[in-house]
Amino acid sequence: MAKFTDYNLKSEIYQALGAINFKEPTPVQEKMIPVILQGRSVVGQSQTGSGKTHAFLIPIFEKLNLTESTVQVIITTPSRELAAQINRAAKQIADMFDEKIRPQIGYYVGGTDKARQTAQLENKQPQIVIGTPGRIHDLSKNGALDIHKASTLVIDEADMTLDGGFLPDVDAIAGALPSDLQMMVFSATIPKKLQPFLKKYLNNPIIEEIPSETVIANTITNLLVGTKGKTKDEVVYSLLTMGNPYMALVFTNTKVRAKELAKYLRQQGLKVAEIHGDIQPRERRRVMTAIQRLDYQYVVATDLAARGIDIPGVDLIINDGIPNELEFFIHRVGRTGRNGQTGTAITIYNPDEEDRVASVEKMGIEFQPKNFSHGELKDGIDRRRRRQRHKSTQKLDPTMLGMVKKKKKHVKPGYKHQIKAAIAKDARFKKRVSDREELRANRKTKKKASDQARGK
Known part of the structure; x- marks a missing residue:
């Protein structure tokens, strides 16, 4: 098994890894770090929570020219929350360097003060740029952010970038960079619609699909619970209160449903945080900070935040129904069971959602059927038996x-x-x-x- 010491990294990087108790590289890190250090472009496909962030941050900091005060690296993410997560990880490494040579990181996302950022860029350009595609493109287009010499571009969560409609901005950013660009694309899935973009910019990349026993971490227990005459509101409340989760995330398909469910849970006496598109940026940042401080035990969110939330200790996920885009099921469930920790994901379904449950099972998800009765989850009958009988x-x-x-x-x-x-x-x-x-x-x-x- 590989060790981080095999890579002969800067001492500051080892200090940073030690501070967060990273002793051995995850499979995606073991595969990717050596080839990225060689300067190769890569496409890394790995399940959520597999350590992709440090798979690109470690070689980026190793190769960074600390004496050159120009933009050398651009990291794009499809959500503000994910950008904030990567920014925190990058700063944790940067803080280990002496103040005189400390890497300069620029953090640019929508909903922040663009005028202030433009003024700051007039005085100094960052060496590493982290942010959402739209804001990075805007700052580059108006001349405030000079990205033309950047030699590395990271596109994190590429499939969500595509789904969110951010690919044109990423395309514009990539088009402004040198022809010998090293590009790193990381994603849980690689949709066919992403192929033309990859072919346009990637020349003979290293493609690594990190296998796993299942499409999600094997530390996650997937339970399937029918409503059985109850409303989903009642079932969600019962599941949240039958135990005492350290942190529980409830995912809904729409903003309207998220607000309705959060309101119902508050009426039952629970302190609930909401994360969805109708929450204004300033309020969203306040809520995320409060969640990080563990001021909330229960969070109701839409798929907008499914890959942007990285809260240590999430041990319970509840799916308020099957997501409209089936791939989001993987990203929802991937919020728990991270870094080898155990977690439970409970999916609630109505009788009319049988076909959608079957579609999730075709993705490789194995459910344990359960019935909710008298405040307990009891083993249920496998709903697939009915389909397997001879008709x-x-x-x-x-x-x-x-x-x-x-x-x-x-x-x-x-x-x-x-x-x-x-x-x-x-x-x-x-x-x-x-x-x-x-x-x-x-x-x-x-x-x-x-x-x-x-x-x-």
Whole structure:
């Protein structure tokens, strides 16, 4: 097994890794760090929570020219929360360097003071740029941020960048950089729509798909719970309060649903934080800071934040239904079970969501069926058994269907035999009727032929 000491890194980087108790590289780090140090462009596909951030930050700080005060590295992310997470990780490494040579990091995201950032850039350019594609592109386009000499571009969460409509901004940024650019693309999935962009900028990259036993970390337990006549509000509340989670995240499909659910949970006496698109940037930052301080035990969020939240200690995820985009299921669940820790993800579904549950299972997710009863989760019956049973292609007429339903309502000994006997009797009767009709038809045909013969 590889060790970080195998890479002969700067002493400051080792100090930073020691401070966060990183002893051995994760699989994605072990695969990626050596080839990035060689200057190769890479495409890294790995599950959420696998250590992708340090897979690119470690070689970036190792190769950084501390004497050159120009933009050397650009790191784009599709969400402010994820940008903040990477910025914190980068600063943790940078703070280990002596103040005189400390790497300069610029953090630029939407919702922050653009005028102030422009004024600061007039005095000094950062060596590492971290932010959202739109803000970085804006600062570059107006001439405040000089990115033309940058030799490294990182596109983190590329599939979410595509889904969010940020790829044109990333394209504009990449187009302004030197032709010998080293590009690093990291993502949990690589959609087909992303291929043209990759082919445009990546020349013979190293492509690494880090295998895993499942599409999510094997430290995560996936439970499936039906509503069984209850509302999803009631089920969510029961699941949140049946134990005492360190930190629980509840994901909803829409902003409207997030607000409704958060309101209901507050009415039940829970202190709940909300994260969704209707929360203004300043309030969002305040809420995220409060969450980081563990002021909240329960958080209701939309998929907008599914890959932007990195809160240590999240041990419970609740899916308020199957996400509209199935890939978001992986990103939601990936908020727990990080860095080898255990976690539980509970997916709630209505009877009309059977097909969507089956679609998630086709992605490689294995659910443990559970029933919620009397304040406890108990083992349930695998809903797939019904689909696996052999289904007869014989169709029954309405009369027989009525008989079957009637018999099932009044279950008595031998009722299955009685139903089978009735079906067989009905089949014999129909055959006799069919035979008689066929016989009559044959007689008519013969009579008609005989009459025509005599007529001749």
